[in-house]
Amino acid sequence: MPSPLEDPPDDRRRRFEEVYAANRARILGYALRRTSDPQDAADVLAETFLTAWRRLDDVPPGEQARLWLYGVARRVLANHHRGERRRSALAADLGSRLRADAPVREAADPAEVAAAFQSLPDRDRELLSLVGWEGLDHGEIAAVLGCSRNAVRIRLHRARRRFARALDRADAPTLPAAARIPNGEHA
């Protein structure tokens, strides 16, 4: 009798497990920060790493793997957001576990800041989040979004300006004056 399940080559599995171990909390964090539904976050985690497993040869080495995974997670999440019900059978138990372990919301959520942020277009929010939540620089964001570093720089500048304006409108008392005029440019 042949072995019931042919194991993939050990090195392939080992490489996947390295990528997984190094990034699983980051990808789950990325997803949890962008969806209110833990099941969605579990699905994003599962689908992202399933893609990584299936396309392991495309996953870049080292720190670059994280950016590649963010890019995949971003697309998976966008599909979820469109109401597509691609629930992952792989993550069913994980979703209920996350749900049981909620409350995951820890932020103090200063109301004006949150409102200003929510008022921004999705595109701006994603850029600002990649900086503020994932701590990425221009080049890294360019890798995640698949655009040029320069495009990121320009779009990020505009996003920050729109955010500052939105905050101004809310007249947020918490905002230091300096932040209202990013890069010394008057909004």
Next chain:
Amino acid sequence: MNRDIDTLIAGLAPVTDARAGELLPDEAAAGLAARITATAAGPSPAAPRKRRTPLLTVGLPLATAGVACAAVAVAVLSSDGEPRRPPVSVSTQPGPEVSLVAALSFTRKGDYIDVKVRDPRADPKRYREEFARHGLKVGLSFVPASPSIVGTVVMMDTSDGTKPRDVTTITAKGECETGGGGDICPVGVRIRTGYTGTAEIVFARAARPGEQYNSTAPVTAPGEAMHGMTFKGHRVGEVRAALKKRNVTVPEYRYMDGNESKVLYPGQVPDKWYVHDAAPWARNQVLLFVGATPRE
């Protein structure tokens, strides 16, 4: 300067990576990794696509999560072609013949083994072992589905080189009704005994209370929450009132803001808006696609 803005935004993050790590204990993380690596390692996207059975509607990301996602859904039995509806539209209703109480059943028929599911709650490992005992590398899993497709095959994914006759679905005429008005119902899979490839088969099971469906039939199909209702182009308030009579609630809405689909929650959608479409969401819950105009 930017630092100030970035710091403000950083403060909005509801969860840190460290917290996410705590929410994903080693054992749960290892379980997920094991399930992922148990699936067939796919070819690169440039390589020929795996065969997917066109009979079945795909509602799962097993093979092509991410980039190619949008191309996966095949809605053969769909009765209409609304592009924005969640992509699952096989609509079937198990008759009394579809039993979900016993375990996996194997029936040898000449060169083929027919597999039907008897216990959708069994440990997936057990299915794998049972298949393995028959010399087959087949994984079986279950997803919660809307009522009219419970007990049916939701998706099959087979490895490269699989011939059309190696793995086929068993359809039973008259055992269920499909949304399109047909009565050909997928109730199991038939696998050639010498089949050496790998296959992943996903069956639909009943959802637990509050559990979201993975796979859904058209919301108006027999057995579904909005069977027999007309609602497209009707006011949200009117549809909500009609749903209330059926004890159906709407936990989330979607509306198009330009080209972007956005989520709205109860209390954020005015009664005077219009319903464009709907989809089953969970037991006694539906998702409504809405907008300020009668049509998209």
